[in-house]
Every structure is written in C-alpha cells, then in structure tokens.
Amino acid sequence: MRTVVAISPAEVYEHLPAALDGSGPALLPGGPESLTGPLEPGEDSPDDPTAVVVATSGSTGEPKGVLLSKSALLSSAEATHKRLGGPGRWVLATTPRYIGGIQVLVRSLLADRPPVTIDLENGFRVPDFVAAVHEVLKTPGRHYTALVPTQLARIVGVPEGLEALENLDGAVMGGAQLSPELRAAAKGAQLVSAYGMSETASGCVYDGVPLEGVEVKLVDDRVAIAGPVLARGYRSRPDLTAASFVDGWFITSDLGRFVDGKLEILGRADDMINTGGVKVPAGAVERLLERHVDAACVVALDDPEWGQIVAAAVVGEADIELLRGHVRAELGAPAVPKVLTRIEEMPLRGPGKIDRAAVRRILNPIEHDAPGSS
Structure with missing residues (x-):
C-alpha cells in the first residue's frame, strides 16, 4: 500500500520522478500532517499512481488534500x-x-x-x-x-x-x-x-x-x-x-460566461453580495477599483439594516470618495462600498490569492455608518 509523505517544497523536484512512476510515495509539499499516511481505497491505482497531494484551504479555511494522479x-x-x-x-x-x-x-x-x-x-x-x-x-x-x-x-x-x-x-x-x-x-x-x-x-x-x-x-x-x-x-x-x-x-x-466562444470568469458564486435585495458581483466592483489602485478586495459584511453591505480594502494611493464615485457611475449606487479602507498590503493564502477571510476580519471592526472611512 502506497502512502502520502510530507516533504519540503524544495525537495519536490528530486522526488517527483519516483512519485510519478509509483515506485515512491505520493508527495505532500509543505502540507499538514493530517493529510499524510496510507492512501485509502480509491485514492490510488497501480496503473495510474497518485503522485502529488496538494493541500488547499479554498475560501473556507478547511484543509483539503487534492489527489493528483500521474x-x-x-x-x-x-x-x-x-x-x-x-x-x-x-x-x-x-x-x-x-x-x-x-x-x-x-x-x-x-x-x-x-x-x-x-x-x-x-x-x-x-x-x-x-x-x-x-x-x-x-x-x-x-x-x-x-x-x-x-x-x-x-x-x-x-x-x-x-x-x-x-x-x-x-x-x-x-x-x-x-x-x-x-x-x-x-x-x-x-x-x-x-x-x-x-x-x-x-x-x-x-x-x-x-x-x-x-x-x-x-x-x-x-x-x-x-x-x-x-x-x-x-x-x-x-x-x-x-x-x-x-x-x-x-x-x-x-x-x-462565454463571450465570442471564450470563457470569461465573473467571480466566485459565494462572492455575490445581496445588499438590500440587490445582488452585487464582488468581482465587478474589484475590477473597477483596480483601474485606480494597485490592488482591491471586495467582500460582504453582515449588516442589520441591509442584510449585507459591500465592503472593500484597497492598496495604493487614491481618494476614497473619488473611488466611490467611480463605482456609482459605472455600477450603480447599490455597488458602492459602504466600507472602503486603505491597507498596506493584501493578506494572501497562496501565490497571488487574496485571503478574503482575513480581509473580512480587517474590515469588520470599521463602523458601517462612517461613509468617509479611510
């Protein structure tokens, strides 16, 4: 029975050939110990060995091990x-x-x-x-x-x-x-x-x-x-x-969606913000803000009046009210972030992937009724 072993990312290239041909264990680069151990029935095949297990937290933070075959x-x-x-x-x-x-x-x-x-x-x-x-x-x-x-x-x-x-x-x-x-x-x-x-x-x-x-x-x-x-x-x-x-x-x-036969990604399904009964795509607000700042992350915050509100963190120099004006002009009033603040850098959970849960924690303490928050 083959097993999953944790190794440092620096060791992957050395051990990858044996993992691919099945003569060595499946590799877990830098992952949690909870994902190591013998592969279970259905997780491996002698004809197509599982070579790598990638630890990914996704948007929930719960560790998952993705089983990738040769x-x-x-x-x-x-x-x-x-x-x-x-x-x-x-x-x-x-x-x-x-x-x-x-x-x-x-x-x-x-x-x-x-x-x-x-x-x-x-x-x-x-x-x-x-x-x-x-x-x-x-x-x-x-x-x-x-x-x-x-x-x-x-x-x-x-x-x-x-x-x-x-x-x-x-x-x-x-x-x-x-x-x-x-x-x-x-x-x-x-x-x-x-x-x-x-x-x-x-x-x-x-x-x-x-x-x-x-x-x-x-x-x-x-x-x-x-x-x-x-x-x-x-x-x-x-x-x-x-x-x-x-x-x-x-x-x-x-x-x-498909545009002229090509796939266009609109954002995550769970990033749709329902504010006052109006659905606002977080990705659309992010893309607009990123025309004017170095980086942006838009999330939903719970609110007793609106159900959810649009909240955003941005990196870069920009006038907060001017940013709100850009959103209002192009996407409408419901898409305007009620909470909008500048931070030094975006928290990440992987290469280039923003940690949205961390952004929510950063934004949550801000008073919702302070439209000039900056």
Missing part, C-alpha cells in the same frame, strides 16, 4: 507545452507547495530540462528574476516562466525586469485574474492568462480557450470542467468528492 499531471504539462509552442526550459518563480509551481517542475521533467529556481525565502525580488532569466536563456530552445499578478506588477515596474520578461517565449499567469491595465503595462511580453486550480492540475483554460482534451461548460452559471487533467478527488473526503466531481465533471465555485 496522468492528470502529465496531461496538463503536455497540453501546456503544445499550446505554448513546444517543450522548453522554465524559470521556477513560485513555490512548489502549490500547483502552479508543481506543474513547472512536471513540465521541466517532461522536457528533460531542469528549471532555474528563484530563491523565494526572502520574497520575490526582481533582480533575482532577471538573473534567472539570463541563466535560462543560456539553454537553446524555448524559455518560459509562470507568475502571479503581484509578481508581474513588480517586474514591469523595473526596466530590466520587463526586458527580461520580454525575452521569454511565454509567461503563464495564474493565481488571480490579470487586469487589462497590468497586461498593457507588460507591453511586448508573451503573457498567457491561465484559469484553473489544484483540482484541474493547474491552469487548463488559456486566454479563455481550453487546453487540448479539456472541456468547459456552465452548470447553473457555474464553470464546470472535464478532461484528463481532473484530480481523483479529495483525500479522505468522499463527501466533498461526490459533491464536486459529478459524472466526470468538476463543478467549480466560479461564475462564468
């Missing part, structure tokens, strides 16, 4: 290379604790070209990225990286960083939606906006178009995904697996 990981890596133009050498700029970094390592193994790894112990620094790109460019062929928007924002703010990025054949952008303003700031860089999650072995829809073998549809306006990239389910949680993996489809928590 076939799911390799299918994603092969389809990514095909979409990008062929195998290449990668700059690993995100931690292999999460699926984005893990997939950079899987793609590197598949291409038989070791990645150039950035030391993230003291955070992401643009000079380190520039040095890694210079190193990877010494290898003939194609050259790639995977980033999150917060990293891209730092890179484009430094001329040397932008120049290094433009020398790559592709940069897969994950973690959060890429704003039009940030994409424009990247100028000549070959950016690919990826949508996906641990349950789909990383991004599986690039620039609105599914990777080869992946199917996408809407189920009650929620995005549903099928194909060889799907996880087996959740470790020791057959209830969650049955609820989310239905008849070969993974039902996400994201609302979407």
Whole structure:
C-alpha cells in the first residue's frame, strides 16, 4: 500500500520522478500532517499512481488534500507545452507547495530540462528574476516562466525586469485574474492568462480557450470542467468528492460566461453580495477599483439594516470618495462600498490569492455608518 509523505517544497523536484512512476510515495509539499499516511481505497491505482497531494484551504479555511494522479499531471504539462509552442526550459518563480509551481517542475521533467529556481525565502525580488532569466536563456530552445499578478506588477515596474520578461517565449499567469491595465503595462511580453486550480492540475483554460482534451461548460452559471487533467478527488473526503466531481465533471465555485466562444470568469458564486435585495458581483466592483489602485478586495459584511453591505480594502494611493464615485457611475449606487479602507498590503493564502477571510476580519471592526472611512 502506497502512502502520502510530507516533504519540503524544495525537495519536490528530486522526488517527483519516483512519485510519478509509483515506485515512491505520493508527495505532500509543505502540507499538514493530517493529510499524510496510507492512501485509502480509491485514492490510488497501480496503473495510474497518485503522485502529488496538494493541500488547499479554498475560501473556507478547511484543509483539503487534492489527489493528483500521474496522468492528470502529465496531461496538463503536455497540453501546456503544445499550446505554448513546444517543450522548453522554465524559470521556477513560485513555490512548489502549490500547483502552479508543481506543474513547472512536471513540465521541466517532461522536457528533460531542469528549471532555474528563484530563491523565494526572502520574497520575490526582481533582480533575482532577471538573473534567472539570463541563466535560462543560456539553454537553446524555448524559455518560459509562470507568475502571479503581484509578481508581474513588480517586474514591469523595473526596466530590466520587463526586458527580461520580454525575452521569454511565454509567461503563464495564474493565481488571480490579470487586469487589462497590468497586461498593457507588460507591453511586448508573451503573457498567457491561465484559469484553473489544484483540482484541474493547474491552469487548463488559456486566454479563455481550453487546453487540448479539456472541456468547459456552465452548470447553473457555474464553470464546470472535464478532461484528463481532473484530480481523483479529495483525500479522505468522499463527501466533498461526490459533491464536486459529478459524472466526470468538476463543478467549480466560479461564475462564468462565454463571450465570442471564450470563457470569461465573473467571480466566485459565494462572492455575490445581496445588499438590500440587490445582488452585487464582488468581482465587478474589484475590477473597477483596480483601474485606480494597485490592488482591491471586495467582500460582504453582515449588516442589520441591509442584510449585507459591500465592503472593500484597497492598496495604493487614491481618494476614497473619488473611488466611490467611480463605482456609482459605472455600477450603480447599490455597488458602492459602504466600507472602503486603505491597507498596506493584501493578506494572501497562496501565490497571488487574496485571503478574503482575513480581509473580512480587517474590515469588520470599521463602523458601517462612517461613509468617509479611510
């Protein structure tokens, strides 16, 4: 019987080959001990071993272990290379604790070209990225990286960083939606906006178009995904697996629509704010605010009068009342944040993923009846 062992993210590349062929244990990079131990019936297969278990808290904070098989990981890596133009050498700029970094390592193994790894112990620094790109460019062929928007924002703010990025054949952008303003700031860089999650072995829809073998549809306006990239389910949680993996489809928590045949993500289903009987999509308010600030997070706060109110935290210099005016003009009065405050930086729960529960805790103490809160 195979087992799940916890290892440090730095050890993943060394042990990944044995995990993929089943000769070694399944890997849990930096995850909680509660997810380790023998794999249960249905969680593994001799013909398609479970190679990696990714610990993800999602929006609830409850640890879940996503079971990813060899076939799911390799299918994603092969389809990514095909979409990008062929195998290449990668700059690993995100931690292999999460699926984005893990997939950079899987793609590197598949291409038989070791990645150039950035030391993230003291955070992401643009000079380190520039040095890694210079190193990877010494290898003939194609050259790639995977980033999150917060990293891209730092890179484009430094001329040397932008120049290094433009020398790559592709940069897969994950973690959060890429704003039009940030994409424009990247100028000549070959950016690919990826949508996906641990349950789909990383991004599986690039620039609105599914990777080869992946199917996408809407189920009650929620995005549903099928194909060889799907996880087996959740470790020791057959209830969650049955609820989310239905008849070969993974039902996400994201609302979407198709525009000119391409998938557009509108936000999370549970991020719809019902204020005074009017439904306000948090994602739409966020995207508008991010035209004027460095980052924004919009959440619902309980309120005795309105049921819920729109609340927002922003990073960057901006006039609070001016921001409210922009929202009122474009989205209407119900979408205007009744609580709107500036913070130094967004709390994160993963690469590029804002910790919305932490933002709620930050905003909750603010008096709702103080429209000028700042």
